[in-house]
Amino acid sequence: MMNNNVIQVENLSKLFGDFAAVDTISFHVKAGEIFGFLGANGAGKTTAMKMLIGILSPTSGTATVAGFDVYKEAENIKKNIGYMSQKFALYDDLTVKENITFFGGIYGLTKKQIDQKRCELVEELGLQEVTNSLVASLPLGWKQKLAFSVSLLHEPKIVFLDEPTGGVDPITRRQFWEMIYKAAHQGTTIFVTTHYMDEAEYCDRVSIMVNGKIEALDTPKKLKENYNTNTMNDVFLKLARG
């Protein structure tokens, strides 16, 4: 059966001892969608995301990502997704050029493809002056934009972004979202977590996790209607502590 869901999750759980970090969650994400994955610290977002990107095996339930099973086909998942987080994005002690070459290699691109991608990327982000500078020396906003581009090098079907804009200045934060919109417009599915509630408004649909469960999942507009508030921030405040 064909469907256009690039992420399909049914009753997925992860237990650590007798603690359910993720407690029977079900949802799907459509191709080309910008899906916001929200929740308070400790709600289980990171654990859920780790299972979806194939680095943590679930306790029970099923999930497919880009058509591959998270239990049996984790390696195929890794080849078909991009990932960046605030904590891990690029190697600080490699140059811009070296990072691109390294990640291109990891993702299995040929030398010719890497060269071509590097030129495009450097041009698009205006990094001509700093290609041979260490990533450590770049401002955080530049790093995050570069990291996002690098996560797209192998043209993945889905890209997972874990708090990509934390601490980034307001202008760069918005430029980052322009890049997200553009990638989504070109058909890449975006799965993103954030603590900025204005960014939740930029998503097509948003889920809010509370204590391991998905408490709400809808478009920002519908969520605001359902919880009778004007902003996603108020929706979050109403939900996140039960």
Add this chain to the structure above:
Amino acid sequence: MSISISNISKSYGEVTALSNISFDVKPGELFGLIGPDGAGKTTLFRILTTLLIADEGQAMVADYDVLNDYRSIRKSVGYMPGRFSLYQDLTVEENLNFFATIFGTTIEENYDLIKDIYVQIEPFKNRRAGKLSGGMKQKLALSCALIHKPKVLFLDEPTTGVDPVSRKEFWEMLKRLQKTGITILVSTPYMDEAALCDRIALIQDGKILEIDKPEAIVKHFPKSLYNISADDMYNLFVSLTNYEHTYSVFPFGEFVHYTDKRDLIDTAIVATYLEEQGLTDVQIAKTQPTIEDTFMELAK
């Protein structure tokens, strides 16, 4: 003045971290230093807490000079650095005891000051600090920074990476703390938190852009600002970016915030242009600038 900063500059090699910074913080004031990563906030904190020496300028904290009276300052201030800096191998209670002891006091003596915060982590007092959740670490760090009853409290990005609910709780805690008369200098990259301060300084690239009360800072926004929405956010954004009269356009939650190069505009003309670009359900309404709008305009 609780904090008095005049013409402070600091460079690291060729990188200018702070450039000729001056401002005062009054006793009992909750003063916010608002700016992104790399603006120079942490450098300023380190200078004021005597951990770093400025290249130029003077600063006084609690009436002591940061250079000559650094020992007195260290006794008079509490500092919660951006990175968790407690002892991960000590328990919650051991950490608190340790900080009380090195400042020559006891937990009991100043328990009133931290009670409100500490009760929330007291059930875990025998847990190692390294095993605490982010929110609990933050509460322990604040308790340790307060245990010697400082006159001035420095909080460097206490809420970065913290979810909106915990951020709200943290700020409610700060407001209660302020009532005890302590002076607080707090930095944050979250513009919505700026509204909760008595006064704020907007800082970017080592320079102060503006200092004022939060409600007054938005008056520095020079243009008329419009909320625009339509059925397709991406197309709306691209269309406005390409519009010849656009002065600035930024995504802003469910709207795009738009300013026009012309002083007076007929919104119907802008709406017509957008409809010509294939957009439907176009809504344009004048709106009040926020602190974030003001920051972006001043930072340009």
